[in-house]
Amino acid sequence: MAISAKNDPALNDDAEGMSYLNRLPRRLVTVYLPLAVFVFVLIFPFYWMAITAVKPNHQLTNYDQYSPFWVVEPTLDHIKYLLFETSYPGWLWNTMLVAFGSTVLSLAASVFAAYAIERVRFTGSRPAGLMIFLAYLVPPSILFIPLAVIVFQFGIYDTKLALIFTYPTFLIPFCTWLLMGYFRSIPFELEESALVDGATRWQILIKVILPLAVPGLISAGIFAFTLSWNEFIYALTFIQSSENKTIPVGVLTELVRGDVFEWGALMAGALFGSLPVVILYSFFVDSYVSSMTGAVKE
Amino acid sequence: MSSYTSQKPRSRVADMFQSKNAMGLMFMLPAAVFLICFLTYPLGLGVWLGFTDAKIGRDGVFIGLENYRYLWDDPVFWTSVFNTVVYTFVASVLKFVLGLWLAMILNENLPFKSFFRALVLLPWVVPTVLSALAFWWIFDAQFSIISWSLMQIGWIDGPINFLGDPTNARISVIAANVWRGIPFVAISLLAGLQTIPPSLQEAASLDGATSWQRFRLVTLPLLSPIIAVVMTFSVLFTFTDFQLIYVLTKGGPVNATHLMATLSFQRGIPGGQLGEGAAIAVAMIPFLLAAILFSFFGLQRRKWQQGGQD
Numbered sequence: 001m002a003i004s005a006k007n008d009p010a011l012n013d014d015a016e017g018m019s020y021l022n023r024l025p026r027r028l029v030t031v032y033l034p035l036a037v038f039v040f041v042l043i044f045p046f047y048w049m050a051i052t053a054v055k056p057n058h059q060l061t062n063y064d065q066y067s068p069f070w071v072v073e074p075t076l077d078h079i080k081y082l083l084f085e086t087s088y089p090g091w092l093w094n095t096m097l098v099a100f101g102s103t104v105l106s107l108a109a110s111v112f113a114a115y116a117i118e119r120v121r122f123t124g125s126r127p128a129g130l131m132i133f134l135a136y137l138v139p140p141s142i143l144f145i146p147l148a149v150i151v152f153q154f155g156i157y158d159t160k161l162a163l164i165f166t167y168p169t170f171l172i173p174f175c176t177w178l179l180m181g182y183f184r185s186i187p188f189e190l191e192e193s194a195l196v197d198g199a200t201r202w203q204i205l206i207k208v209i210l211p212l213a214v215p216g217l218i219s220a221g222i223f224a225f226t227l228s229w230n231e232f233i234y235a236l237t238f239i240q241s242s243e244n245k246t247i248p249v250g251v252l253t254e255l256v257r258g259d260v261f262e263w264g265a266l267m268a269g270a271l272f273g274s275l276p277v278v279i280l281y282s283f284f285v286d287s288y289v290s291s292m293t294g295a296v297k298e
Numbered sequence: 299m300s301s302y303t304s305q306k307p308r309s310r311v312a313d314m315f316q317s318k319n320a321m322g323l324m325f326m327l328p329a330a331v332f333l334i335c336f337l338t339y340p341l342g343l344g345v346w347l348g349f350t351d352a353k354i355g356r357d358g359v360f361i362g363l364e365n366y367r368y369l370w371d372d373p374v375f376w377t378s379v380f381n382t383v384v385y386t387f388v389a390s391v392l393k394f395v396l397g398l399w400l401a402m403i404l405n406e407n408l409p410f411k412s413f414f415r416a417l418v419l420l421p422w423v424v425p426t427v428l429s430a431l432a433f434w435w436i437f438d439a440q441f442s443i444i445s446w447s448l449m450q451i452g453w454i455d456g457p458i459n460f461l462g463d464p465t466n467a468r469i470s471v472i473a474a475n476v477w478r479g480i481p482f483v484a485i486s487l488l489a490g491l492q493t494i495p496p497s498l499q500e501a502a503s504l505d506g507a508t509s510w511q512r513f514r515l516v517t518l519p520l521l522s523p524i525i526a527v528v529m530t531f532s533v534l535f536t537f538t539d540f541q542l543i544y545v546l547t548k549g550g551p552v553n554a555t556h557l558m559a560t561l562s563f564q565r566g567i568p569g570g571q572l573g574e575g576a577a578i579a580v581a582m583i584p585f586l587l588a589a590i591l592f593s594f595f596g597l598q599r600r601k602w603q604q605g606g607q608d
Binding site for chain 1: 318319321322323325326327328329330332333335336337339340341343344347352396399400403404406408412414415416417418419420421422423424425426427428429431432433435436440441443446477480481482485486489534535537538539540541544545559562563566567572575576579580582583586590
């Protein structure tokens with residue numbers, strides 16, 4: 001390695017390319033140190049969340065006698081309180097139901113739309129693709145007031161259905177856009193030979209395109225699921241009763257009360273609300289990253 | 299040729315086009331119905347509501363520009379506009395600089411590279427409201443861990459009032475927003491960096507370019523198309539941010555951190571003034587368009603990058 005160079009590093013350097021720039025002391029300052037700082041700052045809030053969730057109340061604010069960064073005698077009291085004395089399990093169930101329902105609904109609609117735009121090439125398929133992209137740019141924070149009125153008119157105010165029907169407004173454009181990219185990468189020849197063999201468009205979609213687009217469907221599904229899991233403003237606006245709330249809304253509106261904050265329970269709630277998406281994410285990191293960057297790269 | 303041969307293919311072609319359109323329409327139908335019902339229609343309804351005095355539980359009547367005239371004279375509205383612009387600008391610049399830096403670090407030959415990439419993306423994956431709660435606790439007026447640490451080092455004498463003082467509150471919410479936004483920018487730019495062939499860097503360094511020159515004259519121009527898109531999205535997300543402010547300050551202290559989105563919510567839903575809330579939301583649209591156009595066209599690929607004059 002170049003690190004062991006004795007007198008003139010340039011002479012002894014038999015490494016390739018620009019690795020002469022990559023000596024350890026230099027890399028320590030330019031790469032590892034900043035990376036360590038970044039990772040520390042980005043991860044610390046999660047550590048803080050976790051450590052607070054298991055800290056007994058008397059240690060929580062007593063920084064003089066107990067080091068705040070560590071916990072002696074961790075307790076499960078906050079978690080027990082959360083699971084058995086609040087509506088938290090119900091919110092967890094609601095969030096899952098809503099995220100699952102809206103993801104399935106959006107994926108189904110998006111597969112057809114993306115296939116039509118990308119492969120059927122009907123008159124106006126290009127404007128339709130553009131419209132989908134523009135729809136992706138419409139932010140929920142300018143839609144929630146009129147949507148609240150509409151949800152009320154449809155009689156689904158304060159039901160999970162309100163969320164399942166409104167989340168696709170941002171999921172469908174996203175999924176369609178992503179799937180269009182996937183469909184584009186599937187060679188035309190496959191469809192053509194299926195057409196020659198007498199397959200209908202429907203059969204081609206079901207038997208040729210969809211099996212090939214499974215990675216894309218997984219990516220879109222994972223991302224859509226996390227997006228709906230994380231959604232807040234619609235859930236805050238359209239849901240009133242405690243038993244229909246999702247986790248982000250429930251934790252914020254029901255666990256935060258008065259001036260005495262139950263930081264332990266609050267952090268436990270935040271931790272458990274994050275865990276499902278984090279677990280899902282850790283299994284499908286590559287799908288997640290590819291859908292995130294795929295949507296941006298276009 | 300005879301009419302027989304020329305007619306038959308044409309009719310078949312016409313037939314195919316028809317069925318193609320019919321099929322395309324059919325396949326588009328589910329998505330279209332959803333988007334028209336829950337996106338296009340509300341968008342129009344929102345604009346209409348902005349011209350009415352609708353309240354919760356009562357249909358409004360058309361009052362023209364009354365809402366906008368009221369907002370024009372409302373100092374709180376202008377504070378929120380100012381806050382939104384500052385928030386978006388400062389947070390986006392910081393996210394861009396730090397995100398690009400992180401992307402370049404992750405683009406080095408690191409051990410456990412994919413592990414670090416996965417770790418770094420966590421703030422983006424976790425629900426904003428829940429991570430904002432953690433920040434609320436970190437920014438606590440009495441028991442903030444930051445204050446405690448700084449006091450231990452001896453840099454400050456008493457705890458910092460993170461969210462109670464207007465200036466501090468602005469800095470704090472921007473910090474939290476940057477924290478959440480860096481991963482998105484970094485990972486997206488990393489994907490862009492990985493498409494730049496290393497041979498270009500090597501060629502530049504053989505020509506005697508310093509590392510700063512290599513960054514400015516090779517990396518940055520090649521990255522600029524993806525920077526444009528990433529920053530457009532980043533600006534869009536930041537400008538319309540709601541969750542973070544709602545959790546951390548709810549717009550306070552004294553409206554110092556109210557963004558247009560939070561003000562629109564406060565007036566529209568708890569305040570019940572649907573018309574006024576909608577008007578604030580509509581007022582966001584021109585700013586939004588301007589921000590998008592600026593970051594998109596301002597950062598677009600330039601002619602000189604392809605060898606022409608700018």
